[in-house]
Amino acid sequence: MRGYAMLKIGESGWIEKDKPELGPLDALVKPLAVAICTSDVHTLWEGAIGDRHNMILGHEACGEVVEVGACVKDFKPGDKVLVPAITPDWNSLEAQAGYSMHSGGMLAGWKFSNFKDGVFGEFFHVNDADGNLALLPENINPVDACMLSDMVPTGFHGVELADVQFGDTVLVIGIGPVGLMSVAGAALRGASRIIAVGTRPKCVEVAKGYGAGEFISYKDGPIADQVLELTNGEGVDRVVVAGGGCDTFIDAVKALKPGGKIGNVNYLGNGDYIKIPRVEWGVGMGHKDIRGGLMPGGRLRMEKLGSLVSSGRLDVAPLATHVFHGWDHLEEALFLMRDKPADLIKPVVVID
Ligand code: NAD
Numbered sequence: 001m002r003g004y005a006m007l008k009i010g011e012s013g014w015i016e017k018d019k020p021e022l023g024p025l026d027a028l029v030k031p032l033a034v035a036i037c038t039s040d041v042h043t044l045w046e047g048a049i050g051d052r053h054n055m056i057l058g059h060e061a062c063g064e065v066v067e068v069g070a071c072v073k074d075f076k077p078g079d080k081v082l083v084p085a086i087t088p089d090w091n092s093l094e095a096q097a098g099y100s101m102h103s104g105g106m107l108a109g110w111k112f113s114n115f116k117d118g119v120f121g122e123f124f125h126v127n128d129a130d131g132n133l134a135l136l137p138e139n140i141n142p143v144d145a146c147m148l149s150d151m152v153p154t155g156f157h158g159v160e161l162a163d164v165q166f167g168d169t170v171l172v173i174g175i176g177p178v179g180l181m182s183v184a185g186a187a188l189r190g191a192s193r194i195i196a197v198g199t200r201p202k203c204v205e206v207a208k209g210y211g212a213g214e215f216i217s218y219k220d221g222p223i224a225d226q227v228l229e230l231t232n233g234e235g236v237d238r239v240v241v242a243g244g245g246c247d248t249f250i251d252a253v254k255a256l257k258p259g260g261k262i263g264n265v266n267y268l269g270n271g272d273y274i275k276i277p278r279v280e281w282g283v284g285m286g287h288k289d290i291r292g293g294l295m296p297g298g299r300l301r302m303e304k305l306g307s308l309v310s311s312g313r314l315d316v317a318p319l320a321t322h323v324f325h326g327w328d329h330l331e332e333a334l335f336l337m338r339d340k341p342a343d344l345i346k347p348v349v350v351i352d
């Protein structure tokens, strides 16, 4: 089979590989559509997960089951499926402890284009198929289905980590596709006021549609100062971090009310430490929680998030700004994600 692979850090191209072998619990899936992620850019060009040789890229897809292992009960060839970016081992102790995304080690639930070949190939392997796949609802098209792999579950996880409650004022830092889903998730959870950090006109337009009412720019000075000005010096109840770097936490803590919570889903690519401002953290006693997490995957999660889209409660269509048809456009879509033109949110490739 053919797959689009990372040859080494900074180099990619099409390669030939054997079809993945299936264990008794696994499934072989053929992509119906794949989406490119900021993480693919981090992996390939920034060496975020270290060097990988001839590893097929990609972790966002929906597909059709081609073959299943002998012990798979609920899926059969021909089923169209949602596929989460994170595919835990559900019988692991970490999953039993409630942290399936860390099954097999910290962050090790992330397998596609990390510990094994990803989804940018003619076929891909899904471990623990009954635990990880979900049937694709008939009224969700393949482009929208790709947004359910990572963007919806990650953006929403930021909202879960920040524990957004009815009536909260929520600050969402970074409104790329993940942050946009955090805006949508915060609105669904009942936030009364959503302040977003971001200025790209396309992202601002989409964020408004999802419920953000006020916008600030990190280029206009410290985020915290601008938030405190907007909130009469009080700050916000919750912060979701979906962009920025290690120093973003200084602003997040400063912008937060006592008793507030920060939910981070942003990947911190450099720096050794995260600084917490001592005084604004209540000199250690401010009840300002800082939490960060990898998105949860798995079938139940996919079914629930899928039902939000199929019922019309969540419209993910505005995220897919660039839709291509055919594998021949995969590289173009990947390079587009690296170069991030102003009107881009997510590139998706439909495999017709
Ligand atoms: P993105 O690059 O499109 O969005 C990040 C946004 O943050 C951009 O709009 C950028 O302008 C903004 N930004 C940059 N510097 C900033 C600063 N100093 N302050 C505030 N905003 C700033 O990326 P994305 O696809 O939306 O993903 C967001 C992050 O989530 C990435 O780091 C990605 O790797 C990570 N991610 C995490 C998970 C997870 O499971 N936790 C899953 C997928 C992606």
Ligand code: ZN
Residues within 6 Å of the ligand: 036, 037, 038, 039, 059, 060, 085, 150, 151
């Ligand atoms: Zn992704």
